[in-house]
Amino acid sequence: MTSEYLLRMEHICKSFGVVKALDDVTFTVRPGTVHALVGENGAGKSTLMNVLFGIHQRDSGEIWLKDKTVCCANPHDALMHGISMVHQELDQVSERTVMENIWLGRYPARLMLVDHKKMYHDTKKIFESMGVDIDPKATVKNLPVSYRQMAEIAKAISYNSDIIVMDEPTSSLTEKEVDKLMQLMNIIRGQGRGIIFITHKLDEVKRIADDITIMRDGKRIWTGDVKEYDINQIVSLMVGREMDNLYPPKDNVPEETVLEVRNLKGMGKNAVKDVSFKLRKGEILGIAGLLGSRRTELVETIFGLRPIESGEILLNGKPIVNKSPQQAIKNGFALVTEERKFNGNFPGMSVLFNALITKFNRRGAYRNNLNLLSSKKMAKDAQWVIDTLRVKTPGSAIKMSKLSGGNQQKVIIGRWLLLNPDILLLDDPTRGIDVGAKYEIYQFIINLAKQGKSIIMISSDMSELFGVADRVMVMSNGYETGCLDRSELNQETIFKLSAQRL
Numbered sequence: 001m002t003s004e005y006l007l008r009m010e011h012i013c014k015s016f017g018v019v020k021a022l023d024d025v026t027f028t029v030r031p032g033t034v035h036a037l038v039g040e041n042g043a044g045k046s047t048l049m050n051v052l053f054g055i056h057q058r059d060s061g062e063i064w065l066k067d068k069t070v071c072c073a074n075p076h077d078a079l080m081h082g083i084s085m086v087h088q089e090l091d092q093v094s095e096r097t098v099m100e101n102i103w104l105g106r107y108p109a110r111l112m113l114v115d116h117k118k119m120y121h122d123t124k125k126i127f128e129s130m131g132v133d134i135d136p137k138a139t140v141k142n143l144p145v146s147y148r149q150m151a152e153i154a155k156a157i158s159y160n161s162d163i164i165v166m167d168e169p170t171s172s173l174t175e176k177e178v179d180k181l182m183q184l185m186n187i188i189r190g191q192g193r194g195i196i197f198i199t200h201k202l203d204e205v206k207r208i209a210d211d212i213t214i215m216r217d218g219k220r221i222w223t224g225d226v227k228e229y230d231i232n233q234i235v236s237l238m239v240g241r242e243m244d245n246l247y248p249p250k251d252n253v254p255e256e257t258v259l260e261v262r263n264l265k266g267m268g269k270n271a272v273k274d275v276s277f278k279l280r281k282g283e284i285l286g287i288a289g290l291l292g293s294r295r296t297e298l299v300e301t302i303f304g305l306r307p308i309e310s311g312e313i314l315l316n317g318k319p320i321v322n323k324s325p326q327q328a329i330k331n332g333f334a335l336v337t338e339e340r341k342f343n344g345n346f347p348g349m350s351v352l353f354n355a356l357i358t359k360f361n362r363r364g365a366y367r368n369n370l371n372l373l374s375s376k377k378m379a380k381d382a383q384w385v386i387d388t389l390r391v392k393t394p395g396s397a398i399k400m401s402k403l404s405g406g407n408q409q410k411v412i413i414g415r416w417l418l419l420n421p422d423i424l425l426l427d428d429p430t431r432g433i434d435v436g437a438k439y440e441i442y443q444f445i446i447n448l449a450k451q452g453k454s455i456i457m458i459s460s461d462m463s464e465l466f467g468v469a470d471r472v473m474v475m476s477n478g479y480e481t482g483c484l485d486r487s488e489l490n491q492e493t494i495f496k497l498s499a500q501r502l
């Protein structure tokens with residue numbers, strides 16, 4: 001008799017020291033389905049999948065693939081059993097090409113030599129099936145995050161596995177790419193294979209998933225048909241309380257202009273071409289745009305990470321030049337970057353180190369009267385980050401790598417907030433953060449604005465921009481194509497402006 005399930009994980013327990021990450025979790029996948037796995041940051045989603053994929057060994061419980069019990073000792077073993085995984089954190093060799101990353105350790109060989117031609121064509125074929133146009137020979141570090149994420153998905157698909165785990169695959173994809181991924185998931189499902197889909201974007205769950213499992217605090221709370229619950233009910237089950245509103249009330253009042261950018265043009269490839277805007281005190285300015293609209297490049301240019309060819313930046317009416325991030329920080333700017341893995345996350349170091357690193361670089365920070373480092377001052381700031389952003393961690397001495405992905409992101413946001421910047425640049429800050437914590441971050445941003453700080457927030461999530469921004473500037477291919485007041489915001493106009501310079 002064949003099993004009705006592709007996968008059954010039964011009564012899985014896993015502890016890390018005193019942290020019970022998985023507490024008697026049962027999880028099943030039916031053939032030809034997409035099974036969404038949702039829950040707050042630190043709920044245990046990645047741990048459950050890491051147990052399946054042989055990265056962690058379970059303490060107890062059983063795993064069945066069809067009719068066989070299995071125990072994957074390591075990821076290689078899991079792949080041999082027909083399980084592949086797209087990891088939450090991109091783990092690519094950034095100096096190598098896309099195709100080398102995809103075929104790492106299993107290069108097609110001919111006469112003992114790596115067959116680059118075959119590798120190229122095989123890679124091309126996978127990308128074609130995904131409907132994406134990425135050069136297999138491009139070096140990974142030169143690609144935008146979304147392309148890197150697509151390449152990672154291509155890799156998981158290239159194994160032709162029965163079960164594909166996708167741990168937040170859409171976190172840095174733009175809408176168009178999400179559409180492509182969903183089409184692809186549809187095809188895979190049609191072949192009778194199973195997809196486990198982890199995401200914090202519940203509209204995606206509604207759109208693609210058949211089944212859903214909700215986890216909270218290491219436990220399975222509910223499994224069932226996605227159609228049985230609406231998004232609000234799923235949110236309540238996730239966070240364990242009612243949440244009527246995804247966005248806090250907006251009560252900040254923008255005042256006079258503090259920052260003015262005039263005809264900014266960057267130097268080099270992918271640079272900003274022509275951007276002008278004003279930012280007011282106490283204002284939250286959203287930036288919308290498609291992939292390749294150079295929104296990240298814009299904030300990087302303002303922050304002194306990229307050279308300026310022409311144009312002007314005025315701070316309180318006076319022209320300034322941020323030649324380096326250090327100078328930008330001195331001028332009161334802070335930048336929360338898009339991707340934690342490549343931009344200053346130190347997974348092997350403590351939460352405290354990761355929380356304090358930027359402020360630490362400032363002269364005199366954390367010194368006492370005798371000019372000695374004060375561990376008391378440091379501990380206080382680290383605790384502030386943990387409390388303010390509600391980081392789920394047993395303490396600040398623990399290594400960053402032991403935190404869940406979303407909680408690492410919170411620490412990194414916190415490190416910039418510690419600088420108490422006048423102008424905060426946020427590049428997709430809520431990526432990978434759960435709905436409850438998002439609400440708290442929005443609340444924090446609005447409070448900052450109320451205190452007279454100014455915020456620029458890039459987001460690919462339009463409802464988020466509608467929820468918190470006072471105005472939204474749209475970029476298209478390096479140009480500013482329009483700026484809409486809160487009252488004028490609508491999806492259609494933003495789409496139009498986003499496509500204006502393509």
Ligand SMILES: Nc1ncnc2c1ncn2[C@@H]1O[C@H](COP(=O)(O)OP(=O)(O)OP(=O)(O)O)[C@@H](O)[C@H]1O
Pocket residue numbers: 016019020021039040041042043044045046047048088392393401402403404405406407432434
């Ligand atoms: N290697 C580890 N060592 C110690 N604790 C860990 C380790 N990996 C995970 N944990 C802990 O296990 C719990 C579950 O983490 P997990 O990464 O599974 O959460 P998640 O549901 O994937 O969250 P997110 O949405 O933030 O990615 C967290 O409390 C986390 O700190």
Ligand SMILES: [Mg+2]
Pocket residue numbers: 045046047088167404405406
């Ligand atoms: Mg995770």
